Amino acid sequence: ELKVEQNPLFLSMQEGKNYTIYCNYSTTSDRLYWYRQDPGKSLESLFVLLSNGAVKQEGRLMASLDTKARLSTLHITAAVHDLSATYFCAVGSGTYKYIFGTGTRLKVLA
Amino acid sequence: NAGVTQTPKFQVLKTGQSMTLQCAQDMNHEYMSWYRQDPGMGLRLIHYSVGAGITDQGEVPNGYNVSRSTTEDFPLRLLSAAPSQTSVYFCASLGPNTYEQYFGPGTRLTVT
Numbered sequence: 001e002l003k004v005e006q007n008p009l010f011l012s013m014q015e016g017k018n019y020t021i022y023c024n025y026s027t028t029s030d031r032l033y034w035y036r037q038d039p040g041k042s043l044e045s046l047f048v049l050l051s052n053g054a055v056k057q058e059g060r061l062m063a064s065l066d067t068k069a070r071l072s073t074l075h076i077t078a079a080v081h082d083l084s085a086t087y088f089c090a091v092g093s094g095t096y097k098y099i100f101g102t103g104t105r106l107k108v109l110a
Numbered sequence: 111n112a113g114v115t116q117t118p119k120f121q122v123l124k125t126g127q128s129m130t131l132q133c134a135q136d137m138n139h140e141y142m143s144w145y146r147q148d149p150g151m152g153l154r155l156i157h158y159s160v161g162a163g164i165t166d167q168g169e170v171p172n173g174y175n176v177s178r179s180t181t182e183d184f185p186l187r188l189l190s191a192a193p194s195q196t197s198v199y200f201c202a203s204l205g206p207n208t209y210e211q212y213f214g215p216g217t218r219l220t221v222t
Contacts, residue, residue, distance in 0.1 A: 100152030
C-alpha cells in the first residue's frame with residue numbers, strides 16, 4: 001500500500017530565505033505532483049514530474065524527483081509573502097489512483 | 111471552457127438525510143474522481159471513473175455511491191449522511207496524455 005509523507009507539516013520562514021519541502025513515498029510510482037492550496041480554495045497544479053531526475057521550475061519554486069530514493073523536493077528560493085499557502089504532493093498509485101501527502105502549511109513572514 | 115464545476119458550494123444536512131453532489135466537466139476527459147479533504151489533512155480518494163459506465167473504489171468509499179452515465183457528469187451520492195462525512199469534497203478530471211488533474215472549486219458539507 002502506497003504511503004506518502006511530507007515534512008515539515010508547518011513552516012514559518014522569513015522573506016528572502018530559502019527552504020525545502022520533502023515528499024517521501026513508500027512504493028514505486030511513475031508520476032508525482034505538487035499542488036498549491038490557498039485557504040478556502042481549490043487545488044492549483046504546480047508541477048507534474050514523470051521521470052527520475054526530472055526537475056521543473058516556475059518562478060521561485062523548483063521541484064525535483066528521485067525515483068530511486070522515492071523522494072521529491074519542492075525548493076523555495078528567496079521566499080515572498082505571496083507564497084504563503086499549503087503545498088501538497090500527490091503520488092500516482094497504479095494507473096488511476098493518487099495518494100496525497102498531508103500537506104505543508106507555509107507562512108512567509110515579512 | 112468552464113473546466114470542472116461543482117454544485118452546491120455549501121450544504122448542511124441532518125444525520126440520515128440523503129443528497130447528491132454534482133460534478134461536471136466540459137473538457138471531454140474520460141477520468142474523473144471524487145476526493146474528500148478533512149481539516150489538516152490531504153485529499154483522500156473516494157471513488158473514480160475511467161469512462162462512462164465504469165467506476166471503482168478509492169481509499170474511503172464507504173457511505174458513498176457513484177455512477178457515470180455520461181462523459182461530462184460524475185455525481186456523488188450520500189444515501190444516509192453521517193457527521194463523519196462532514197468535509198470538503200473536491201471533484202477532479204484528468205486529461206489524456208497530460209497526467210494533470212484539474213480540480214473543481216469544492217463543496218463544503220456539514221452534517222449535524
